[in-house]
Amino acid sequence: MTEIALTRVPDPRGRVPVSDTEPAVPPRRSRWKTWAPALLFLLPAIVGLLVFRLIPIGWAFALSFTSWRIFDDVAWVGLDNYAHILTSPVSREVLGNTLWFTAMYVPGVMIVSVTLAVLLNNALRSSAFFRGAFFLPYITATVAVTLAWRWIFSTRFGLLNHLLGQVDIDRIAWLADPAWALPAVAIVSVWKDAGFYMILLIAGLQTINPGLYEAARVDGAGAFRRFYAITLPLLSRSLFFVLILALVRSTQTFEITYALTNGGPNRASTTLAFYIYQNAFVHFEMGYASALAYVLCFVIGLITLLNFHLRRRWVHE
Amino acid sequence: MSDILRRAPALVALYAVLLAYAAVTLMPFAWMLITSFKESRDVFRLPPSFVPTMLYGPEPFANYTEVLTRYDFLLYFRNSFFVSTMAALGQVATCALAGYAFARMELPGKTVIFALILATAFVPTEVTIIPEFLLMRGLGWIDTFLPLIVPSFLVGSFGTFMLREYFASLPAEYGEAARIDGAGPWRIFWRVYLPLARPALISIFVIAFINNWDELLRPLLYLNSPELRTVPLGLMRFVGEFEAEWTLLMAGSVASTLPLILIYVLGQKYVLQGFAGGGVKG
Numbered sequence: 001m002t003e004i005a006l007t008r009v010p011d012p013r014g015r016v017p018v019s020d021t022e023p024a025v026p027p028r029r030s031r032w033k034t035w036a037p038a039l040l041f042l043l044p045a046i047v048g049l050l051v052f053r054l055i056p057i058g059w060a061f062a063l064s065f066t067s068w069r070i071f072d073d074v075a076w077v078g079l080d081n082y083a084h085i086l087t088s089p090v091s092r093e094v095l096g097n098t099l100w101f102t103a104m105y106v107p108g109v110m111i112v113s114v115t116l117a118v119l120l121n122n123a124l125r126s127s128a129f130f131r132g133a134f135f136l137p138y139i140t141a142t143v144a145v146t147l148a149w150r151w152i153f154s155t156r157f158g159l160l161n162h163l164l165g166q167v168d169i170d171r172i173a174w175l176a177d178p179a180w181a182l183p184a185v186a187i188v189s190v191w192k193d194a195g196f197y198m199i200l201l202i203a204g205l206q207t208i209n210p211g212l213y214e215a216a217r218v219d220g221a222g223a224f225r226r227f228y229a230i231t232l233p234l235l236s237r238s239l240f241f242v243l244i245l246a247l248v249r250s251t252q253t254f255e256i257t258y259a260l261t262n263g264g265p266n267r268a269s270t271t272l273a274f275y276i277y278q279n280a281f282v283h284f285e286m287g288y289a290s291a292l293a294y295v296l297c298f299v300i301g302l303i304t305l306l307n308f309h310l311r312r313r314w315v316h317e
Numbered sequence: 318m319s320d321i322l323r324r325a326p327a328l329v330a331l332y333a334v335l336l337a338y339a340a341v342t343l344m345p346f347a348w349m350l351i352t353s354f355k356e357s358r359d360v361f362r363l364p365p366s367f368v369p370t371m372l373y374g375p376e377p378f379a380n381y382t383e384v385l386t387r388y389d390f391l392l393y394f395r396n397s398f399f400v401s402t403m404a405a406l407g408q409v410a411t412c413a414l415a416g417y418a419f420a421r422m423e424l425p426g427k428t429v430i431f432a433l434i435l436a437t438a439f440v441p442t443e444v445t446i447i448p449e450f451l452l453m454r455g456l457g458w459i460d461t462f463l464p465l466i467v468p469s470f471l472v473g474s475f476g477t478f479m480l481r482e483y484f485a486s487l488p489a490e491y492g493e494a495a496r497i498d499g500a501g502p503w504r505i506f507w508r509v510y511l512p513l514a515r516p517a518l519i520s521i522f523v524i525a526f527i528n529n530w531d532e533l534l535r536p537l538l539y540l541n542s543p544e545l546r547t548v549p550l551g552l553m554r555f556v557g558e559f560e561a562e563w564t565l566l567m568a569g570s571v572a573s574t575l576p577l578i579l580i581y582v583l584g585q586k587y588v589l590q591g592f593a594g595g596g597v598k599g
Contacts, residue, residue: 034423037502041418044411046430048471053437056448063447116338119331133339136346139581142531143549144570147556148349151563159348162365191342223327252441255533259553276443281538286447293443300441 064291070284081291090267091275091292097182098271102250104186109246112194114239117201118231131202134195142192146259149188150175153260178268181261185269188256193249197242204238205231233316240307240315247303251296272296346574353380353568360563380568390569392544393551397530398576400465400547405525407469408476409518415473416480417506421492431481438474442534450538464539465532465547469525476521483517484510516587523584527577548573 064081068074085091116134120127137145152159153174161171174184208231216226232239252273257263263270263278270278273296280289352360354369354377371377385391418424419431453464491513492505500508511518536550546554552569559565 035425038418038422038424038427041414041422041506042424042427042430044471045415045434045473045477048411048468048473049430049434049437051452052445052449052468052472053440054433056445056452057437057440059448059451060444112338115334119335122331123335130335130339133342136578137342139527140346140574140577141549141570143533143552144573145345145349147552147566147570148345148352150556151352151567152345152348157361157363157365159344159365162363191345195342252443255531255549258533258537259556273441273443277534280447281450286451290444290447293441293447297441297444300439 060290060293063287064294066287068285068287070286074287077287081288082295084288085291085295093267094270094272094275097267097269098251101182101186101253101271102247104183105189105250105253106243106246108186108190109194109197110239110243112190113197113201113242114235116194116198117205118227120198121202121205131199134198136195137192138196142255143259145192146188146256149184149191150260153184175261176265178265181265181269182271185253185257185260188260189250189253192256193246197246200242200245201235201238204235208234236315240311244304244307247307248300251300251303272299349567349570349574352563353571355380355564357562357564380564381572384565384569385572388551388555388565388569389543389546390548390551390572393546393548394572394576396462396545397548397573400462401526401529403462403466404469404529405522407466407471408473408525409522411470412473412476412480412521413511413514413518415477417484417510419477419481420484421489421510422502431477434474434477446534446538453539459539460541460545461539462545465529465535469529473521473525476525479521480514480517483514487513519584519587523580523587526580530577 065076065078066074067077067080116130120130120134123130155161155171155173155176158174160174165171172180174180212230212234213226216230221229251271253271254273254277257269257271257274258277261269263274272292276289276292276296279285279292351367351369354371355366356370359366359370371379376382385394415434419427449464449468453459456463458464458467487510491509495505495509531549532547533549533553536547537553540546540550543554548569552566552573555562555566555569
């Protein structure tokens, strides 16, 4: 299969083998002379693929069927870890939190980034300033800005409660109230990531032919009509890509949780990725953490497959 | 012109929304900056004041100098710079070699290897991090910078993909001409193609630098000694020990964000060029 594909590629010396002056398949010695440099060039990548990808993926899978605290002996437990994940109230709470977080983060980030992208695409001038301002949260140090948010969320002295107080909203204990801790993580995550998705969507918007809007306007279509009839269908490929990225990312939040709430109060803001970290590196339950990681991997795979299945229904090709 | 007049109300609304959201994205930075120029006694004051009082005082940067020297952040910055630079160089080296080989060299099975590199990039870190930790522990690399640097010299799916596209978009004739002049595979790569890929290489460097500067999980797992802390780890430990010292903490946060903004602004042109170049054939 690969051999066939390779014969169509020019060889590294940049020429296509010509059959009457030299054989299409060179003799063994000269074959090695072309393969050896390629092998050397790829050596780091191949070692990395084995040592940091393939072997760990298999190793973690094997570990997920064991009970192993790092200083004890390894005990084979079959499917116990997975059964425990499905039945234990703690892991169910964590899975519920993850779902709730996704339900806040994905619509939040989609609405904000689509709105910003469409507005910026319609702005007359100075969009460079806005683009920069909206993208800034994404490129700046996560821990630093999350700590700034932690200070903003402070119940008594925080800026947010002060601002809300101006419109007569009572103080919210953002980080101490179990009902608000996870929404706070979601707010910071949306704030940080929306600009990144916006950039992807602007690239998609710029491929839409402006003549379509002109034609629609001449036909008397209003701004909302133009958005629904032209922008959404023609942007659907970018939207699909952004939706998948956002869904996958929503299951993997770690830094912001760690710096903002540390998963608390109690477990109120502990989502799956953070729970895996706690199990593996706070309690050193390597077997259970590996099983959780495979559940996460399975969830991500399922989301992606489901999306590709539904893609035909709404993505305009 | 009449069109603009007709659209005026819509444009006013549009800019109002844009300005409002710009206020939302910039507010935390502004608050971080203002707090970093306050006396610590001014922090816990109601209603909160927006005046950076220290700017008018004799030592406007006192919070910065204190956090950098008395709390060792200067050392953490040096550590972060070292780790991020080495890791970014590692990314550039691995991705350039692999991307070039995938685009321009011949090896049986290379498409399978490339497919595996791409496919395994979608496996979440949470799966591989546990065996990775066990491996680093087995190698005796815990509490060194090696676990933060060595993997960057070996793994880089995104950069490899990007550079493969980039090298494939360059004309094969350049290599052909060099070969006729007697250049071997290494010289063709090093002298002919690598210099042409500069924008893509710089953009990979910038992205890798930012990612490594930002990394929290791995420093958390691998570094124990205070003198090895990176900036994000230093900030987290600082919160743990001096929760109420918001002025110092915000000064450290501002300082830790500045290098990223700087490298992004400097590298922006190349980052955009790199993507544009890489996308030619994509």
